[in-house]
Amino acid sequence: MARARKAAKVSCDDCFFRARMLCALELDEPCVTFRPDHPEGLRPPTQMRFVFRQERSTKAVWAFPTAAEQAALHSA
Numbered sequence: 869m870a871r872a873r874k875a876a877k878v879s880c881d882d883c884f885f886r887a888r889m890l891c892a893l894e895l896d897e898p899c900v901t902f903r904p905d906h907p908e909g910l911r912p913p914t915q916m917r918f919v920f921r922q923e924r925s926t927k928a929v930w931a932f933p934t935a936a937e938q939a940a941l942h943s944a
């Protein structure tokens with residue numbers, strides 16, 4: 869599954885901290901603490917989601933080899 873979304877270009881003018889005059893940095897480009905300014909305020913980053921793998925829940929991860937596989941393995 870490829871990520872189709874591309875990161876949008878942001879500037880300090882779009883930053884929550886700049887909009888509320890909480891930033892003391894004088895940088896030419898946004899820093900790593902950039903947070904988008906929303907009308908409802910500072911929102912925490914979205915959490916990662918659990919994705920359960922269906923094949924793991926229906927199949928055994930490992931099984932003993934069959935008798936035919938054992939015979940083929942040790943016959944050489």
Ligand code: SF4
Pocket residue numbers: 879880881883884885886891892893894895897898899900901902903
């Ligand atoms: S916190 Fe970083 S991204 Fe936000 S305004 Fe200040 S320098 Fe720019």
